[in-house]
Amino acid sequence: MHRPARRLPLVLLPLLFAAGPARADAAPLGPAAERGRAVIERAQCNRCHAITHVNGDRGVPAADRAMHCVDCHRWILGTKGDPAAIARQRADFPDWDRYLENIVHFTRLPDLGTLTRRVHPGFVRRFLDAPFDLRPHLETSMIPLRLTAAEKDDVVAYLAALNGADAGAPLATTPAPPPARVEAGQAIFVARGCPTCHRVGGLALGAAFDAAFYAAMKKAVPPGDVAAPVLTAPDLRWVRERIPRATLVRFIEHPQAVDPQSAMPKQALRPGDAEAIADFLLHAPLKTGPAPPARAPDVPLLARKVTYDEVFDEVLGKICVHCHMHPESNNGDGGAGNTGGLGFAGLKLDLETYAGLKRGLVRDGARRSVLEPAAPGEPPLLLEALLRRHREAGRDQRTVDRLDGALGHGPDASRPGMPLGLPPLGVGQLSLVKTWIAQGAPGPIAPR
Ligand code: HEC
Ligand code: HEC
Ligand code: HEC
Ligand code: HEC
Incomplete structure (x- = not known):
């Protein structure tokens, strides 16, 4: 079992x-x-x-x-x-x-x-x-x-x-240096190996640092290595909107001198490097482009029978139960999506048991099925919530020039996509869910 x-x-x-x-x-x-x-x-x-x-x-x-x-x-x-x-x-x-x-x-x-x-x-x-x-x-x-x-x-x-910063003060900007200075800063940034961990928007930082390089780098980090700094390295495209110049220079020279909790290892630099790199990061022309389309993939129906057990093992039990638990088996805590947490009131949606899944969620005081569409013409709510996460994920590849709330790429807190905070599900997993619901959402072979 x-x-x-x-x-x-x-x-x-x-x-x-x-x-x-x-x-x-x-x-x-x-x-x-x-x-x-x-x-x-x-x-x-x-x-x-x-x-x-x-x-x-x-x-x-x-x-x-x-x-x-x-x-x-x-x-x-x-x-x-x-x-x-x-x-x-x-x-x-x-x-x-x-x-x-x-x-x-x-x-x-x-x-x-x-x-x-x-x-x-x-x-x-x-x-x-x-x-x-x-x-x-x-x-x-x-x-x-x-x-x-x-x-x-x-x-x-x-x-x-907590740090004596002024929440109201605007971010001070500095005048742009000559383009040659910015280019020199970029050359130093690359020569010191910064791109092994950092991207700078869509800027090409040399043939070595392509998508394949970062994919291989991620693979090389052992899954149990929870300290690997490379995985939490920010995209430095946002530095100009995040960090004042003087702080930036000090941080590049010695991250822990600015923030003792920083995960960035101190880098070996030569005198003047940090200043030149700061000029590059603050003033390099960014590759701008339209925001990526917020698209959900096509999900084919499978031409075979799909069981609840498969859906549970591949999706519900693997990913969803961690926030949609059966409260009785967890000391009354059903997780953020069930009894509430992480700032959400919870929707009483238990995805740990078949009975819970069939009962659906509670919104505005009423029980609603997640196996049926929330509105006519939409996919069943369970699938729709998963497709919504795909649409949200468009924000992940933003290379546009300004961080502008009006772009609308942030997830909508009133209807967040699922799984919350995790990568969208693969098409194979979505096909299982879609096919199983289309086949009438049959229960487990053995009762659980
Ligand atoms: C081994 C990986 C690694 C290397 C190499 C590395 N960094 Fe970092 N860097 C990080 C991590 C991790 C953070 C996030 C630190 C934190 O959150 O405290 C960071 C943060 C930063 C930030 C702050 C960005 C922000 O938006 O908050 C800057 C600026 C920066 N790095 C510049 C550099 C420069 C310049 C180099 C090369 C001299 C470099 N880094 C090399 C891992 C790295
Ligand atoms: C008491 C320990 C514990 C806590 C607290 C905990 N987890 Fe987990 N988590 C686990 C274990 C153990 C597994 C592996 C379960 C398995 O193999 O069946 C896991 C697996 C997961 C998975 C699936 C694997 C993966 O990495 O994607 C997700 C998602 C997850 N947890 C999310 C959360 C979230 C979100 C929270 C906080 C709200 C949380 N967990 C809190 C112990 C914990
Ligand atoms: C990190 C926690 C977390 C994980 C993991 C998670 N959920 Fe949720 N889920 C929530 C929260 C919180 C809500 C309540 C959102 C709200 O109040 O509108 C929710 C709501 C939902 C809803 C209702 C959505 C709506 O539009 O009404 C569905 C359906 C759902 N989750 C399905 C899933 C499925 C399926 C998975 C696994 C693939 C999953 N969730 C994984 C936290 C999570
Ligand atoms: C379920 C886990 C989770 C919870 C709960 C959570 N966060 Fe986060 N938060 C993240 C993750 C993951 C990131 C990193 C995202 C990234 O940088 O790509 C993040 C990043 C951030 C950042 C950006 C840090 C930076 O470098 O600028 C801020 C600010 C933040 N969270 C604030 C909050 C606040 C405030 C709360 C509570 C109201 C909160 N978070 C609750 C997961 C969480």
């Missing part, structure tokens, strides 16, 4: 993840920042992000490991290559080896607490409105937020206050 994926670890992990040592030497938070901290706690940002306050105790402690998407995954993956540790865990968790096989997502994320040491608060504010893939090698995305504009303002006031 299939073993529901999350049952064991959730019940058996009462471990608390302690907050780091703190020195309370910073000024008290103002009222807006205090409200912002409360919003962060309520929306559970600390289940994914660290929120460290350097030299102070006003950060938000990490969520309990039994709740923490990143800490729990890292804890499990951290036993990779350690046969003794694996043997110990197998005694409590018979499926430990499968966990090691299966977990790939939510393993590394930026620290929000130190972010405004480098990144301008105005950018953070715009990002909260329309999050997009800043980190092109990272498969997980920032989730859309169900927060009001005032709540987002408060969150940014808090993140700025």
Whole structure:
């Protein structure tokens, strides 16, 4: 019989993840920042992000490991290559080896607490409105937020206050240097090996750094290597909208001097390199183009019978149950999409059991089927939510010149695509779901 994926670890992990040592030497938070901290706690940002306050105790402690998407995954993956540790865990968790096989997502994320040491608060504010893939090698995305504009303002006031940044000040710009200077900066950027981790929008940085190079690089990172810095390297195309010049130069010279939590290793540079690279990053002409079309793929119907067990093993049990659990098997917590969490109230949608799937979700106080269309002419809601994630993913390849909320590429928090924060499903998986529903959504062969 299939073993529901999350049952064991959730019940058996009462471990608390302690907050780091703190020195309370910073000024008290103002009222807006205090409200912002409360919003962060309520929306559970600390289940994914660290929120460290350097030299102070006003950060938000990490969520309990039994709740923490990143800490729990890292804890499990951290036993990779350690046969003794694996043997110990197998005694409590018979499926430990499968966990090691299966977990790939939510393993590394930026620290929000130190972010405004480098990144301008105005950018953070715009990002909260329309999050997009800043980190092109990272498969997980920032989730859309169900927060009001005032709540987002408060969150940014808090993140700025942790580092004494001014949330209201505009980002200072610098006059463009001569084109030859920008080109020289680009040559140094390439010569120092920066493109091994970073892309700069659609700029060609030499024949060596093509799509195949980055694909091979991602493959070369062992799945259990949760510390590999390459995967969280941002696209530096956004630097000009994120980082003031003086901070940028200091960061390039010594990342940890700006942000002690930074995941970027210090690079070997020569005097003057950082200045030249900053000129390149701030002023290189960007390759602009239209936003990529927001398209969902064609999903063919399969010419064979598809069972519930297949759909469960390939889709529901593999990906969806982690946020749509059966509450009774998880101490009452059904996950963000069921009993609520991550700032969502939850829609009472249980995808861990066939009965739950058939019951559907609760919206506006009424039960609705997810196996039927939400509106006439649309695909069944379950499939439609999966196709919506494909349409959202257009934002991931943005090479357009301005980060402009009006582009509309950020996911719509009122109707987020599924799976939330994860890459869209492949056509093979979508075909299974579509065909199974078209065949009348038959139940499991053996009752579960
Ligand atoms: C389910 C996990 C998850 C939760 C919960 C979450 N985030 Fe994120 N967040 C991400 C991921 C993944 C990224 C990285 C996206 C990228 O850079 O491509 C990210 C990135 C960000 C960034 C951009 C960082 C940068 O470098 O500029 C900000 C700001 C942010 N999150 C704020 C928040 C806030 C505020 C909350 C709570 C209201 C929150 N996040 C909750 C997953 C999460
Ligand atoms: C108590 C530990 C624990 C916590 C907390 C946890 N997970 Fe997991 N997660 C696991 C285990 C174990 C697996 C592998 C399950 C399996 O093999 O059946 C997994 C697998 C996954 C998968 C499928 C594999 C992958 O990497 O894509 C997703 C998606 C996922 N978790 C999302 C989340 C999200 C989102 C959160 C936070 C809301 C979370 N998890 C919190 C233990 C945890
Ligand atoms: C081994 C991979 C790696 C290499 C090589 C590397 N970086 Fe980074 N870089 C990172 C990571 C990871 C981050 C994100 C740090 C964080 O979130 O704290 C980063 C962040 C940055 C940022 C901040 C970007 C932003 O939008 O927040 C700049 C600027 C930067 N790197 C410049 C450079 C330059 C210039 C070089 C070459 C001298 C370089 N990097 C080489 C991994 C790398
Ligand atoms: C990281 C957590 C997470 C994962 C993983 C996830 N969901 Fe959801 N899901 C949610 C949340 C939160 C909501 C509620 C959104 C809302 O309140 O409108 C939701 C809502 C839904 C809805 C209702 C959508 C609508 O438009 O009414 C469907 C259907 C759904 N999820 C299906 C899935 C399927 C299928 C998967 C797996 C492929 C999946 N979800 C994976 C968190 C998640």
